[in-house]
Amino acid sequence: MINKELKILGISKANLGTSTGTKQFAKGKFITSYSPVDGKEIAQVQCTTKKEYEKVIETAQQAQLSWRNIPAPQRGEIVRQLGDKLRQLKPTLGKLVSYEMGKSYQEGMGEVQEMIDICDFAVGLSRQLYGNTIHSERPGHRMYDQYHPLGIVGIISAFNFPVAVWSWNAALALVCGDVVVWKASEKTPLCAIACQQVLAEILKQNKLPEGISSLITGDAEVGNWLSEDKRIPLISATGSTRMGKEVAVKVAQRLGKTLLELGGNNAIIVTEEADLKMTLIGAVFGAVGTAGQRCTSTRRLIVHEKIYEQVKKSLVDAYKQLKIGDPLDSKNHMGPLIDQDAVAMYSKAVQSIKAEGGKILVKEEVLKGKGYESCCYVRPVIAEVENHFAIVQAETFAPILYLIKYKGDVENAIALQNEVAQGLSSAIMTTNLRQAEIFLSQNGSDCGIANVNIGTSGAEIGGAFGGEKETGGGRESGSDAWKVYMRRQTNTINYTTSLPLAQGIKFDF
Numbered sequence: 001m002i003n004k005e006l007k008i009l010g011i012s013k014a015n016l017g018t019s020t021g022t023k024q025f026a027k028g029k030f031i032t033s034y035s036p037v038d039g040k041e042i043a044q045v046q047c048t049t050k051k052e053y054e055k056v057i058e059t060a061q062q063a064q065l066s067w068r069n070i071p072a073p074q075r076g077e078i079v080r081q082l083g084d085k086l087r088q089l090k091p092t093l094g095k096l097v098s099y100e101m102g103k104s105y106q107e108g109m110g111e112v113q114e115m116i117d118i119c120d121f122a123v124g125l126s127r128q129l130y131g132n133t134i135h136s137e138r139p140g141h142r143m144y145d146q147y148h149p150l151g152i153v154g155i156i157s158a159f160n161f162p163v164a165v166w167s168w169n170a171a172l173a174l175v176c177g178d179v180v181v182w183k184a185s186e187k188t189p190l191c192a193i194a195c196q197q198v199l200a201e202i203l204k205q206n207k208l209p210e211g212i213s214s215l216i217t218g219d220a221e222v223g224n225w226l227s228e229d230k231r232i233p234l235i236s237a238t239g240s241t242r243m244g245k246e247v248a249v250k251v252a253q254r255l256g257k258t259l260l261e262l263g264g265n266n267a268i269i270v271t272e273e274a275d276l277k278m279t280l281i282g283a284v285f286g287a288v289g290t291a292g293q294r295c296t297s298t299r300r301l302i303v304h305e306k307i308y309e310q311v312k313k314s315l316v317d318a319y320k321q322l323k324i325g326d327p328l329d330s331k332n333h334m335g336p337l338i339d340q341d342a343v344a345m346y347s348k349a350v351q352s353i354k355a356e357g358g359k360i361l362v363k364e365e366v367l368k369g370k371g372y373e374s375c376c377y378v379r380p381v382i383a384e385v386e387n388h389f390a391i392v393q394a395e396t397f398a399p400i401l402y403l404i405k406y407k408g409d410v411e412n413a414i415a416l417q418n419e420v421a422q423g424l425s426s427a428i429m430t431t432n433l434r435q436a437e438i439f440l441s442q443n444g445s446d447c448g449i450a451n452v453n454i455g456t457s458g459a460e461i462g463g464a465f466g467g468e469k470e471t472g473g474g475r476e477s478g479s480d481a482w483k484v485y486m487r488r489q490t491n492t493i494n495y496t497t498s499l500p501l502a503q504g505i506k507f508d509f
């Protein structure tokens with residue numbers, strides 16, 4: 001099914017595991033990657049041992065000493081080559097993402113496009129990385145701040161964006177003069193090996209040293225080695241809030257830096273003045289896209305009572321038309337969940353909705369029979385609930401959409417939206433400027449992303465991406481997110497023959 005693509009991507013029996021570039025390590029235990037599309041084994045991948053990990057970090061440290069001395073625009077040139085290669089490989093890598101992770105082929109290619117976009121962004125950035133000049137209070141003094149590379153960046157990533165999250169971090173970190181060590185999700189190891197191979201080949205062609213980009217494989221234990229390692233100044237971790245809390249504590253204990261991209265509980269507010277056609281498309285794509293396994297998936301729809309019944313009816317009708325099946329077949333709207341554990345979580349969540357008094361409008365079902373052999377395909381659910389239900393307050397990583405009614409002003413809807421622990425993405429559907437501006441004001445959405453007349457998912461790379469509260473507070477990708485990958489230094493230069501002290505302090509002898 002995917003052998004041709006694996007070959008084109010440079011994956012062979014010789015590189016199914018840990019790598020510092022051209023060197024591979026192969027002493028660890030095996031994990032198996034199964035496709036949720038058809039349940040078949042794709043390959044067995046070898047996990048990193050502690051000894052191999054030590055070798056990887058020593059190699060990365062050495063590599064950083066030379067990489068940081070290569071001028072940033074020349075580092076950008078390497079990232080440009082990565083972007084160009086990804087352009088060529090887009091359909092191939094997109095197919096692997098779709099087959100190993102289960103998202104639609106369109107979304108798989110979209111993910112590779114995000115990688116290309118961040119490479120383009122990083123290339124431009126490599127000629128910027130601006131500091132400020134500051135006017136000194138002392139005569140004959142000049143002040144400025146500048147940004148230096150940090151060192152090794154440890155990247156821990158989730159299964160649902162198995163290639164894009166690495167590139168958001170790696171493209172920026174590399175132009176910033178850092179080297180990267182990536183612990184990818186144990187559920188999508190082949191996507192990670194493919195990315196590592198593509199970049200390793202470019203680094204080799206440019207005669208750059210081993211260790212600028214490394215891949216370590218395995219589960220939480222291997223991720224934890226990164227968190228505890230004081231040689232790694234920044235850990236960028238994407239995944240569940242549970243994972244983020246563990247990583248944050250470990251990294252804080254050694255006073256390292258974290259960039260945390262954790263769970264969301266995203267809502268769309270639909271006011272009585274919304275364009276309902278746009279609302280329907282935004283809500284359905286947001287809820288069932290990637291089978292509800294995006295951190296920005298729409299989980300709650302907070303709808304004004306005046307249009308509630310109408311919205312409910314059109315959603316239920318739309319869900320009846322959804323086709324579920326092989327994500328590589330463009331006729332299907334929704335593919336599988338990542339694995340059978342995820343299916344069990346979906347079923348358990350539906351039980352909790354019922355137990356708390358929610359009303360199921362579109363019924364749950366685990367699909368069986370031809371085309372569903374992996375047992376990972378489920379029917380997307382719509383449920384009428386109250387915002388305070390424990391199950392609604394939690395992020396269930398599955399296609400379950402909660403309908404919540406609000407009365408009165410938009411402020412009431414905003415209060416409901418903000419009454420969850422997570423703060424990633426939010427949206428309002430309205431044609432009323434006043435409602436939109438209240439939503440975007442300091443009294444409005446408390447999320448890192450707040451959209452008007454767009455759904456909650458599908459961010460562009462030009463903006464900083466991330467969220468508040470239990471989403472972790474990190475920002476990656478565009479805007480000035482690059483600053484976290486560098487250390488800031490303030491410089492004051494005295495070009496006079498005297499030594500005046502700041503704050504007018506006198507110190508003569």
Ligand code: NAD
Pocket residue numbers: 156157158159160161183184185186218219220221222223224227238239240241242243244246247260261262263264294295296395397424466467471
């Ligand atoms: P997960 O937390 O189970 O795993 C994520 C990664 O963390 C994996 O590589 C895993 O091996 C590693 N890990 C787990 N525990 C660890 C520990 N104690 N120390 C170090 N590493 C550890 O998440 P998942 O199921 O792969 O992904 C789904 C979650 O990711 C959802 O909550 C989703 O919202 C979140 N997510 C967030 C963003 C974002 O940008 N905010 C993006 C994608 C996914």
